[in-house]
Amino acid sequence: MLAMEYRGPKRVRAVQKPMPEIKHPQDAIVRVTRTCICGSDLHLYNGNVPDTRVGSTFGHEFVGVVEEVGPDVTKIKVGDQVLVPFNVACGECHFCKQNMFGNCHESNSMATAVGAIFGYSHTAGGFDGGQAEYARVPYANVGPTVIPAGMDPDDAVLLTDVVPTGYQAAEMAGIQQGDTVLVFGAGPVGIMAARCAWLFGAGRVIVLDNVDYRLEFVRDYAPCEVYNFDEIGDPVLFIKKITDWMGADCVIDAVGAEASGDPMQTITGRKLLLQAGSATALHWAINSAKKGGVVSVVGVYGPTDNLVPIGNMMNKGLTMRGNQTSVKRLLPRLIDHVMNGTLNPKAIITHRIPLEEVADGYRMFSAKLDNCIKTVMIPPSANK
Amino acid sequence: MENTIKDYKQIKGWGVDADPKNDPTYPMRNRMNVSQDPDSHSHPTPMQHDDTEVLKSNERPRVTAVYGTTVPPSGLSGMIRRFAFRYSENEYRHWLPLLVADRVNVVEGILEDFSKGTIPNIFAEKGYAVEWKHNRTAFVTKMAAIAAVTAGVVILLSSDSKKNKGSRKIKGYKKGYRGYADTHAL
Numbered sequence: 001m002l003a004m005e006y007r008g009p010k011r012v013r014a015v016q017k018p019m020p021e022i023k024h025p026q027d028a029i030v031r032v033t034r035t036c037i038c039g040s041d042l043h044l045y046n047g048n049v050p051d052t053r054v055g056s057t058f059g060h061e062f063v064g065v066v067e068e069v070g071p072d073v074t075k076i077k078v079g080d081q082v083l084v085p086f087n088v089a090c091g092e093c094h095f096c097k098q099n100m101f102g103n104c105h106e107s108n109s110m111a112t113a114v115g116a117i118f119g120y121s122h123t124a125g126g127f128d129g130g131q132a133e134y135a136r137v138p139y140a141n142v143g144p145t146v147i148p149a150g151m152d153p154d155d156a157v158l159l160t161d162v163v164p165t166g167y168q169a170a171e172m173a174g175i176q177q178g179d180t181v182l183v184f185g186a187g188p189v190g191i192m193a194a195r196c197a198w199l200f201g202a203g204r205v206i207v208l209d210n211v212d213y214r215l216e217f218v219r220d221y222a223p224c225e226v227y228n229f230d231e232i233g234d235p236v237l238f239i240k241k242i243t244d245w246m247g248a249d250c251v252i253d254a255v256g257a258e259a260s261g262d263p264m265q266t267i268t269g270r271k272l273l274l275q276a277g278s279a280t281a282l283h284w285a286i287n288s289a290k291k292g293g294v295v296s297v298v299g300v301y302g303p304t305d306n307l308v309p310i311g312n313m314m315n316k317g318l319t320m321r322g323n324q325t326s327v328k329r330l331l332p333r334l335i336d337h338v339m340n341g342t343l344n345p346k347a348i349i350t351h352r353i354p355l356e357e358v359a360d361g362y363r364m365f366s367a368k369l370d371n372c373i374k375t376v377m378i379p380p381s382a383n384k
Numbered sequence: 385m386e387n388t389i390k391d392y393k394q395i396k397g398w399g400v401d402a403d404p405k406n407d408p409t410y411p412m413r414n415r416m417n418v419s420q421d422p423d424s425h426s427h428p429t430p431m432q433h434d435d436t437e438v439l440k441s442n443e444r445p446r447v448t449a450v451y452g453t454t455v456p457p458s459g460l461s462g463m464i465r466r467f468a469f470r471y472s473e474n475e476y477r478h479w480l481p482l483l484v485a486d487r488v489n490v491v492e493g494i495l496e497d498f499s500k501g502t503i504p505n506i507f508a509e510k511g512y513a514v515e516w517k518h519n520r521t522a523f524v525t526k527m528a529a530i531a532a533v534t535a536g537v538v539i540l541l542s543s544d545s546k547k548n549k550g551s552r553k554i555k556g557y558k559k560g561y562r563g564y565a566d567t568h569a570l
Binding site: 007008009010011012013023024025026027047050051052053054055056057088090091092093094097098099100105106107108109110111112113116122123125126127128138139168171172174273302303304319321323326329359360361362363364367369370 | 408409412413414415416418421424425426427428430432434438439440441443444447448449450451452453454455457461465469473476479482483485486487489490492493494504505506508509510511512513514515518519
């Protein structure tokens with residue numbers, strides 16, 4: 001089968017690999033019909049996630065058709081069109097019982113600090129991902145969800161990560177009616193977080209980034225106020241000024257380790273890997289929050305350390321919340337939002353390419369070329 | 385030191401200020417601590433059985449019920465990864481060797497390609513075609529800068545190399561004589 005293959009930092013290609021096999025009675029094999037490149041894939045692409053092995057296949061956003069099921073699979077059957085949450089979750093462990101499907105304790109042998117994620121290094125379980133014609137999907141009674149009749153597959157594929165992650169970012173921010181919500185990052189997750197902030201009753205939504213075409217998009221899509229942080233001087237001071245010198249009630253870090261904007265963070269975090277990525281957005285988030293406010297972190301950082309003003313968090317009485325998204329928990333609500341037109345995920349898709357052009361897709365997304373926001377890849381056997 | 389507290393509910397004041405609403409994870413989590421869980425170690429059965437080598441975090445008592453079998457550790461990078469997994473996720477001795485192993489693995493990947501008679505198409509793998517198409521000026525500038533820096537380093541190193549050769553002559557290096565310079569890198 002054709003699959004994306006990682007060869008080293010900023011080097012990927014499409015190659016022929018062996019077909020995945022059923023390894024456990026609860027496994028399923030899914031023929032992938034759509035798969036996306038996620039912003040968090042860029043941490044892998046740039047070689048910043050430890051234990052990212054050459055030969056791995058990335059991809060944790062995919063939908064497809066069930067081709068084969070193990071003997072203990074009862075919730076889906078061959079031929080079903082399913083969307084596959086990016087978390088691998090057993091549904092039975094101490095954490096899954098608490099709806100923490102992003103923190104499953106029975107899917108990742110390699111680390112306890114993170115649950116398993118499809119195609120996201122051996123630190124996240126060592127499972128091949130969905131940027132391929134076929135994928136092995138463990139615990140098929142738990143994660144894969146049949147796509148409702150009438151739902152556009154482009155919407156469905158964005159329900160595997162981007163939409164739930166943006167929604168949970170807003171949820172974790174503890175937004176109360178009338179609150180000012182500040183979102184760092186106008187990538188797909190930041191865009192969705194800004195959109196979802198309104199669902200929780202925000203009174204004002206502000207997005208900061210330094211990529212104009214993305215700011216223009218989110219300004220119209222969310223809708224919200226947008227500012228290019230390259231043009232406003234000190235971004236924290238700017239936020240204080242436009243919030244009556246108070247700061248934002250709720251701040252969302254939707255950037256993570258690839259942040260730009262602070263040379264010291266960029267050099268130590270992204271170039272020299274002396275920290276677990278550049279923590280510019282998180283640094284600014286803590287300092288932009290109002291006293292007593294909430295900082296919600298969905299930006300991905302590595303497993304070691306980052307330089308952030310943690311003392312300010314204590315002195316300002318901030319609440320800091322973060323997690324990998326519990327996609328399965330949120331799906332019923334979000335499917336409703338999509339089906340009744342409250343949310344329109346597929347509007348963020350800007351590029352559609354064949355899987356064979358995966359290297360170009362990664363470069364385009366990584367370098368933000370051709371006004372790229374979200375790329376969907378179509379494997380050659382998608383329309384079999 | 386011996387710990388002897390047996391029934392915490394007998395402690396004076398236990399729970400008088402408990403507030404179930406004081407939970408920042410509500411409503412995202414059906415909060416439950418281990419003592420409230422009928423079986424906090426429950427897991428799907430059966431366990432996956434596979435001959436693939438899986439490196440296990442030493443913060444776990446056993447491997448998980450399912451696990452990924454892609455790209456098992458091998459070669460020099462595999463040896464480094466096995467070393468890293470002797471240490472917990474709390475230690476740099478776990479994460480830094482893994483990053484080193486990743487870089488070693490890149491070289492192994494290139495050698496693997498050559499061993500199979502494949503010359504990796506770095507230009508295509510890096511997606512330079514789209515940079516050329518959509519970002520040509522910046523791309524050409526970046527490539528020129530890389531070429532200039534690379535050329536500078538090569539010239540600098542070759543210049544040092546010539547100087548070192550010269551210093552050997554001054555010391556009276558003779559053909560056939562095995563001295564310090566032959567057995568130790570200068």
